[in-house]
Amino acid sequence: MKLTLFLTAGLPSLLAAFALLPAALQATDTPPVTEESPRYRDLFNTSAFTLVTENDKYFAGTDRHYTNGLKLSFLGTTRLNESPDFIRRVTQLLPTLRADASRQLYKVGVSLGQNIYTPGDTEISTPDPLDRPYAGWLYGSFDFQAKSLDGKTLRMVEIAFGVVGPAALGREFQNGFHDIINVPHANGWDHQLKNEPGLILSWERRHRLLQLGLNASEDFSADFIGRYGLSLGNIRTNIAGGFGARIGWRLPEDFGADLIRPSGGDEAPARATSIYFFGSTEVRAVARNIFLDGNTWRDSPSVDKRPVVADLNAGLVLRFPARLGSIRGLQLAYIQNYRTKEFYGQLKRDVxxxxxLTALF
Structure with missing residues (x-):
């Protein structure tokens, strides 16, 4: 069976929990709504919009496996007692977000994204059955974060839902873009994974383990951040852990730029110009990856995945205040990522x- 025993037991429970979510939220005691009650538009007072594009052409020059990712995200900051009722209900329902509300800053966000995966040889019409299948993943997500006021701990929960298969528009996006840049089509999309709805519940926690001022004014500083988390769903099920380090001028009061990952993203206001370098690593123990294992309930192309995968990356972040309408700051980040082999028979690691680009409000 393609679905592991863990998923067979865990996924139905997860789906049942989400089915009961509306009733649970209604049952949670919250203050009555009045004319003075917080509104969702209040989240725009201190917020961030981020557009992330990932591609194996960026300083890598390949066109295989995880070949493109695109994600647009919004995060708005609030205190719990200033939040709309729905946000307060969610934080009471999810244990990982529960804490002394007076000691937490909360963020709520939404994201839209698409990932595209292909085999190494995209010229042939019938893909090699021992190579990674064609697949697209089109999704949206709700994101919830709670950061301690001392800036040392960040708790994150993401609920992502979407579709894998032709409905994810992977073929249309990739080959349409290839037409624009005058590059040959990928010819094996007729053999992509079949349509399947997807759900992922992700939880992550980050800790600032060490912070050092490297000059008298402490404008030049460094920090060291640990992270660990869990993702559960029919699209992806894994546990992960890793570390990251930053060094630079006026490090922002956040946990740094990130790849397109579940629960990723945390942006502080741009109070001053800053520039910093960083490096990080993450190791994942993988129980389920639909883009390698194939469809959950239907026959489809698949490969034999490796149970442990690691990422190693380095990057540069530039952030500066700005006055462009409501925009109060801009951030530009570049990350180069090296990923170990994800399936048996894979000839080379991926880069x-x-x-x-983030607009800070």
């Missing part, structure tokens, strides 16, 4: 770049 891809990530470019993100």
């Amino acid at each position: 891809f770049g990530s470019i993100s």
